[in-house]
Amino acid sequence: MPALARNADGDELLFIHDSDGELFCDFGHLSYREGDYILLPRGTMWRLETKTRTVTLLIEATNGAYKLPERGLLGPHAVFDPAVLDTPKLDDQFRTQANEREWKVEVKRRGALSTITYPFNPLDAVGWKGNLSALRLNWRDIRPVMSHRYHIPPSVHATFVADRFVICTFVPRPIESDPGALKVPFFHSNDDYDEAIFYHAGEFFSRDNIRPGMMTWHPNGFTHGPHPKAFAAGAKATRTMTDEVAVMIDARDPLDMAEAAEGTEDRSYADSWKAR
Ligand SMILES: [Fe+2]
Structure with a gap:
C-alpha cells in the first residue's frame, strides 16, 4: 500500500545529498535535486518519488518550527534572496498522482508511529492560501x-x-x-x-x-x-x-x-x- 509521512512533533528539514526526484505533499508537487533543502512544516503529509535511491539528511525541529535567521546589518537579501525560495505547485503531476486506491499515512507523535488508512490518496488539494508552505532552497543560491x-x-x-x-x-x-x-x-x-x-x-x-x-x-x-x-x-x-x-x-x-x-x-x- 502506498504510504505518506506526517510528523506531528515538529517541522522537518531534508537536505538532499544524492539523486533527484519528485516531492508530493499537501501543498503540491516540486522536483528536487542534490543540494536542496526541503522544509516541511509540522503536520505536512509528504512522500518522495524517485527512480534511484535518494540519500538525505533529515533534521527534525521537535516541538518547534524553523525560521529564517535575522540578517541585521547585512539586510534581508543576505545570504540568499528570499525570491529564490521555491514552493510546491498544484500542477498536472500533482493531479495525476491522486487516485482512489488505498493509502496509508504514518503519523509520528511523541516519537511513536500511528497509521491512518484512507480509501483514496489524501494528497488531493485543489488550492491553498496563506504563507505556510513547504519550501525548497538549493545551496547554490546561498551567497x-x-x-x-x-x-x-x-x-x-x-x-x-x-x-x-x-x-x-x-x-x-x-x-x-x-x-x-x-x-x-x-x-x-x-x-x-x-x-x-x-x-x-x-x-x-x-x-x-x-x-x-x-x-x-x-x-x-x-x-x-x-x-x-x-x-x-x-x-x-x-x-x-x-x-x-x-x-x-x-x-x-x-x-x-x-x-x-x-x-x-x-x-x-x-x-x-x-x-x-
Ligand atoms: Fe567546531
Whole structure:
C-alpha cells in the first residue's frame, strides 16, 4: 500500500545529498535535486518519488518550527534572496498522482508511529492560501559572507534557526587573503553547543580525513580545530578558495547517538588530531 509521512512533533528539514526526484505533499508537487533543502512544516503529509535511491539528511525541529535567521546589518537579501525560495505547485503531476486506491499515512507523535488508512490518496488539494508552505532552497543560491582579513565565526553561515538549534551551510568561498589572517577555523571547545556536521561535497578545508556522506559530532567541551595537515596547508595559503559544501547543526541541548548510528562510528576519529 502506498504510504505518506506526517510528523506531528515538529517541522522537518531534508537536505538532499544524492539523486533527484519528485516531492508530493499537501501543498503540491516540486522536483528536487542534490543540494536542496526541503522544509516541511509540522503536520505536512509528504512522500518522495524517485527512480534511484535518494540519500538525505533529515533534521527534525521537535516541538518547534524553523525560521529564517535575522540578517541585521547585512539586510534581508543576505545570504540568499528570499525570491529564490521555491514552493510546491498544484500542477498536472500533482493531479495525476491522486487516485482512489488505498493509502496509508504514518503519523509520528511523541516519537511513536500511528497509521491512518484512507480509501483514496489524501494528497488531493485543489488550492491553498496563506504563507505556510513547504519550501525548497538549493545551496547554490546561498551567497556566503566573508572577509579577506578576518575569519568570520560560523554563525554568519546560519541558514535556518529553530528554538534550540541552528543550521548553518558552508558553501564554496574565497579563503582569507591577508597575510595576518587566520585561514582555518579557530581552535575551540564549543562550550555552548553540540556540533554535528554533515559533509556533502568538495574538499573540507579544516579536515584531512573526511569524505562526502560522512558526519562528525563534536560534543560540548571537546576541544577541536583544524586537523594537523589541514592547518599546515592553510598556513601555506596555496589555495585561494574552499570548495566544501557542508551542513552544520549547532544544538544547545546535548545530542544522543541512536543505536543504528553506533555501528557506523569511527572510534579512532579523536586520533585524527595526532600528528602523523
Ligand atoms: Fe567546531
